[in-house]
Amino acid sequence: MKIHLVGIGGGHPDQVTVQAVEKLRAVDVFIVADKGASVGDLGAARQALLERHHGGSYRVIEVPDPPRDRSPRQYENAVLDWHDARARAYAQVLDGLAEGTVVGFLVWGDPALYDSTIRVVERLAALRDNIEFDVTPGISSVSMLAASHRLVLNRIGGPIVITTGRNLASDVAAGLDNLVVMLDGNLACSALTGTGWGIHWGANLGTVDEKLVAGPLDDVLADIRRSRDDVKATHGWVMDTYLLRRLAG
Ligand SMILES: C[S@@+](CC[C@H](N)C(=O)[O-])C[C@H]1O[C@@H](n2cnc3c(N)ncnc32)[C@H](O)[C@@H]1O
Numbered sequence: 632m633k634i635h636l637v638g639i640g641g642g643h644p645d646q647v648t649v650q651a652v653e654k655l656r657a658v659d660v661f662i663v664a665d666k667g668a669s670v671g672d673l674g675a676a677r678q679a680l681l682e683r684h685h686g687g688s689y690r691v692i693e694v695p696d697p698p699r700d701r702s703p704r705q706y707e708n709a710v711l712d713w714h715d716a717r718a719r720a721y722a723q724v725l726d727g728l729a730e731g732t733v734v735g736f737l738v739w740g741d742p743a744l745y746d747s748t749i750r751v752v753e754r755l756a757a758l759r760d761n762i763e764f765d766v767t768p769g770i771s772s773v774s775m776l777a778a779s780h781r782l783v784l785n786r787i788g789g790p791i792v793i794t795t796g797r798n799l800a801s802d803v804a805a806g807l808d809n810l811v812v813m814l815d816g817n818l819a820c821s822a823l824t825g826t827g828w829g830i831h832w833g834a835n836l837g838t839v840d841e842k843l844v845a846g847p848l849d850d851v852l853a854d855i856r857r858s859r860d861d862v863k864a865t866h867g868w869v870m871d872t873y874l875l876r877r878l879a880g
Pocket residue numbers: 641642738739740741742743744745746770771772773812813814815833834835836837838870871872
């Protein structure tokens with residue numbers, strides 16, 4: 632059985648590459664994780680994308696997402712268990728499909744960045760014989776953030792670290808001073824006010840509801856909080872990514 636993992640960018644149908652469209656069109660059945668009501672209009676974004684780009688007949692099978700232990704002490708093991716549980720759930724779906732069915736997984740942004748689908752499908756391939764899978768890159772929220780703010784992420788010849796809200800404090804304590812932060816539902820950067828940082832922030836990048844704020848962190852944090860709340864209230868979901876850079880002097 633063939634499986635295509637396809638990066639679809641940040642939710643706007645224009646952000647899908649030609650290569651991704653070709654892979655999408657080859658798919659008979661899309662498997663998607665059903666994450667319940669919390670995803671707001673993300674399901675609508677997926678549907679718009681398939682209507683615009685697939686052009687043929689396909690099925691979408693929603694698979695209830697297994698629960699995940701979110702206790703901080705167990706973080707890594709809990710994530711691995713969750714990947715295994717997802718792989719088992721998907722294996723059951725594959726068992727019900729006809730031989731030769733081409734299966735697709737749509738991956739938000741780029742599959743290589745903070746997404747578990749590749750790891751889950753690797754486990755799935757270990758559970759069932761004759762599974763071949765390939766990965767099509769997508770435009771990441773990191774690329775979208777940089778483009779929308781017309782930014783180069785690295786200083787000339789310098790490094791850029793991509794991290795999470797969970798790890799931000801320890802990364803800053805380790806001396807990193809040019810970071811992209813993802814997966815930060817609590818604006819971990821709030822703890823850095825008064826210590827000389829600049830921020831380029833973006834929410835729902837690549838969609839018609841995109842919001843951007845930039846400036847010294849101390850000056851713009853309140854604006855970011857407000858914009859975040861507004862987007863969430865209007866659309867039922869907000870995803871944000873930001874560049875944090877220590878200000879010169
Ligand atoms: C599970 S990760 C997925 C990352 C994705 N694979 C990528 O390449 O962008 C989810 C995080 O990606 C970021 N993100 C995804 N889509 C976004 C968007 N449209 N606008 C801003 N940030 C986004 C947010 O930091 C969010 O917490």
